[in-house]
Amino acid sequence: xxxxxxxxxxxxxxxxxxxxxxxxxxxxxxxxxxxxxxxxxxxxxxxxxxxxxxxxxxxxxxxxxxxxxxxxxxxxxxxxxxxxxxxxxxxxxxxxxxxxxxxxxxxxxxxx
Amino acid sequence: xxxxxxxxxxxxxxxxxxxxxxxxxxxxxxxxxxxxxxxxxxxxxxxxxxxxxxxxxxxxxxxxxxxxxxxxxxxxxxxxxxxxxxxxxxxxxxxxxxxxxxxxxxxxxxxxxxxx
Numbered sequence: 001x002x003x004x005x006x007x008x009x010x011x012x013x014x015x016x017x018x019x020x021x022x023x024x025x026x027x028x029x030x031x032x033x034x035x036x037x038x039x040x041x042x043x044x045x046x047x048x049x050x051x052x053x054x055x056x057x058x059x060x061x062x063x064x065x066x067x068x069x070x071x072x073x074x075x076x077x078x079x080x081x082x083x084x085x086x087x088x089x090x091x092x093x094x095x096x097x098x099x100x101x102x103x104x105x106x107x108x109x110x111x112x
Numbered sequence: 113x114x115x116x117x118x119x120x121x122x123x124x125x126x127x128x129x130x131x132x133x134x135x136x137x138x139x140x141x142x143x144x145x146x147x148x149x150x151x152x153x154x155x156x157x158x159x160x161x162x163x164x165x166x167x168x169x170x171x172x173x174x175x176x177x178x179x180x181x182x183x184x185x186x187x188x189x190x191x192x193x194x195x196x197x198x199x200x201x202x203x204x205x206x207x208x209x210x211x212x213x214x215x216x217x218x219x220x221x222x223x224x225x226x227x228x
Binding site for chain 2: 004
């Protein structure tokens with residue numbers, strides 16, 4: 001069963017626009033929510049992560065918003081650039097655990 | 113500092129053959145995790161190993177799949193008698209201590225297995 005559901009499957013954004021990717025989870029015991037970025041032919045690389053004790057975390061142009069009651073979290077990419085074109089995965093796990101539960105991924109294309 | 117290395121990057125096997133996927137963790141990392149990504153799916157955890165020990169293989173199919181991480185050399189994911197449904201990308205990740213919210217898993221580039 002898919003423990004983390006991610007949408008949209010693909011996304012096209014113009015340069016300078018905002019990219020928004022959403023994820024929802026079922027297991028209320030999850031307490032660590034990372035986002036991974038994957039370029040073609042490469043492995044996923046950690047982009048940004050959040051714990052449920054905060055509702056938002058920002059690092060540069062990347063922001064995670066977290067809604068614990070709705071069991072949802074999202075990634076916002078501000079001022080999207082062509083170099084941001086990649087596949088983005090949300091994931092969830094236990095803070096003390098190691099098995100990451102990934103969403104299916106979102107293929108982002110930022111057009112010039 | 114080289115990242116996680118996986119080889120081969122692409123592997124083609126016929127049904128019934130064996131597939132061996134190798135993973136060399138980052139220098140200083142003694143914890144290895146294998147994930148499988150089926151087409152149009154997210155990565156799914158398979159197994160967690162430390163040197164010479166399997167810690168958690170709860171995500172590994174019960175038959176035909178095995179993993180090891182010997183004292184010397186890379187971690188090996190072995191798939192016996194491959195079937196077409198084994199076609200997927202297999203990713204290895206490593207960490208210096210048990211990965212959790214405070215420690216990142218570093219992923220390799222993956223091995224794309226195609227079973228004909």
